[in-house]
Amino acid sequence: MSGRRDVLHVGIDLGTSRSSISASNGARHVVESYVGWPVDMVAKKVVKKPILFGREALENRPMLNLHRPLERGLIKEGSEKDEAAVRELLKYLISLSSPSEGQRVHAVVGVPAEALRVSRLHLRAAVKGVADALMIVSEPFAVAYGIDALLHTMIIDIGAGTTDFCVMNGRYPTEDDQRTLTSAGDSIDEQLATLIRNKHADVSFSIHMVREWKEKHSFVGQPDAPVSVMVPVSGRPTQIDITNEMKRACESLLAPVTETMLDLLSRVEPEYQERVRQNIILAGGGSQIPGLGKALEKALADVGGGRVRPITDPIFAGSNGGLAIALDAPAEDWEQLAA
Ligand SMILES: Nc1ncnc2c1ncn2[C@@H]1O[C@H](COP(=O)(O)OP(=O)(O)OP(=O)(O)O)[C@@H](O)[C@H]1O
Numbered sequence: 622m623s624g625r626r627d628v629l630h631v632g633i634d635l636g637t638s639r640s641s642i643s644a645s646n647g648a649r650h651v652v653e654s655y656v657g658w659p660v661d662m663v664a665k666k667v668v669k670k671p672i673l674f675g676r677e678a679l680e681n682r683p684m685l686n687l688h689r690p691l692e693r694g695l696i697k698e699g700s701e702k703d704e705a706a707v708r709e710l711l712k713y714l715i716s717l718s719s720p721s722e723g724q725r726v727h728a729v730v731g732v733p734a735e736a737l738r739v740s741r742l743h744l745r746a747a748v749k750g751v752a753d754a755l756m757i758v759s760e761p762f763a764v765a766y767g768i769d770a771l772l773h774t775m776i777i778d779i780g781a782g783t784t785d786f787c788v789m790n791g792r793y794p795t796e797d798d799q800r801t802l803t804s805a806g807d808s809i810d811e812q813l814a815t816l817i818r819n820k821h822a823d824v825s826f827s828i829h830m831v832r833e834w835k836e837k838h839s840f841v842g843q844p845d846a847p848v849s850v851m852v853p854v855s856g857r858p859t860q861i862d863i864t865n866e867m868k869r870a871c872e873s874l875l876a877p878v879t880e881t882m883l884d885l886l887s888r889v890e891p892e893y894q895e896r897v898r899q900n901i902i903l904a905g906g907g908s909q910i911p912g913l914g915k916a917l918e919k920a921l922a923d924v925g926g927g928r929v930r931p932i933t934d935p936i937f938a939g940s941n942g943g944l945a946i947a948l949d950a951p952a953e954d955w956e957q958l959a960a
C-alpha cells in the first residue's frame with residue numbers, strides 16, 4: 622500500500638442506501654446507510670448500545686429512532702438528527718478502517734454530481750472532527766478515476782436516491798459534463814410498491830421487503846423466469862406473481878436515463894461522440910439490473926450504435942476511486958479541517 626505512513630488516505634462513497642470506505646491500509650468496508658438511536662431506556666437495555674448502524678439498525682428498527690440521512694444523496698437539510706447521523710456514519714466508517722494511533726485521516730468523499738455546491742457546507746460540518754483533510758468529488762467522477770476511464774467515456778451511476786451521469790474528457794469534469802436524475806433505485810421501489818398494492822389490495826409488506834424483491838428479481842425486457850414472492854395476506858403467507866409489476870417498475874428508469882444519456886452525448890465534440898458511445902459504463906447498484914445495458918444499447922442504435930457495460934465491482938467502485946484520487950491529489954487540492 623502506498624501513501625505517507627502518518628496519513629491514512631480514505632475514499633468514501635456516501636450513498637443513500639449503502640456507504641463504503643476504501644483505505645490506504647487495505648481496509649474495505651460497506652455499511653447500509655442507516656443510523657439508529659434507541660428510543661427510550663427500555664430500548665437501550667434491549668439493544669445494549671448507544672447507537673446502531675447498517676443492517677443491525679434496520680433489524681432493530683422498532684426500538685430505534687432510525688435515520689437514513691442521505692435521501693436524494695444530500696444530507697437532509699434542516700434536520701439536526703440527520704446531520705448528526707451523517708457524522709456518526711462517517712465516524713463509524715473511518716473507525717472500521719482502523720487508523721493507527723495518532724494517524725491523520727485524509728478523506729475524499731463522493732457525492733452526487735449536481736449536489737456538489739449545495740451539500741458542501743453540510744458535508745464539511747459533518748466531516749469536521751472526523752477527518753483532518755477533505756476533498757469532495759462527484760461520485761461518477763470518482764468511479765471514472767478508479768477504473769482509469771478518464772478519456773471519452775460516460776459513467777452512469779444508478780444509485781438509490783439518484784442516477785448520476787458524467788462524461789470524461791481527460792480533465793476534471795465541469796457542470797456541463799454532468800447530470801443528476803432522481804429516477805433511481807428508490808423510485809423503482811416506490812413504483813413497485815404502488816403497483817403491487819393496486820393489484821393486491823389485501824397484502825401487507827414493507828418498503829424494505831419490496832427492495833429485497835427488486836434486488837433478487839429485477840429485470841428490463843424479458844424475464845428469465847416468472848417472479849413470485851411470499852407475502853402475508855390477512856396474516857397467512859401467500860405466493861403472489863409480480864412479474865409485470867417488476868418489469869414496469871424497473872423499466873420506468875429507461876425513458877429518463879435514455880433521454881439524459883442522449884442529451885449528454887449530443888453535447889460531446891462531434892469527432893469524439895462515437896468513442897464515448899462505445900464507452901458507456903453503468904455503475905451503482907442499479908447497474909445490476911439484467912437487460913438494462915442491452916435496452917440502452919437499443920436506444921443508442923438510433924444514433925449510430927454504442928456499447929454499454931456494467932462495472933465489475935459496483936459496491937466499492939466509488940470508494941476505490943476516491944482512494945485513488947486521495948493518493949494522487951497534490952496538497953493544494955485538499956481542504957484542511959481544523960478540529
Ligand atoms: N441486483 C439489483 N437489481 C436492482 N437494483 C439493485 C440490485 N442491487 C442493488 N440494487 C439497488 O441499487 C441501489 C443501491 O445502489 P448504490 O449502493 O449504488 O446506491 P447509493 O450509492 O447508496 O445511492 P446514491 O448513489 O443514490 O446515494 C438500491 O436502490 C438497491 O436496491
Ligand SMILES: [Mg+2]
Binds near residue numbers: 635760778781905
Ligand atoms: Mg452512490
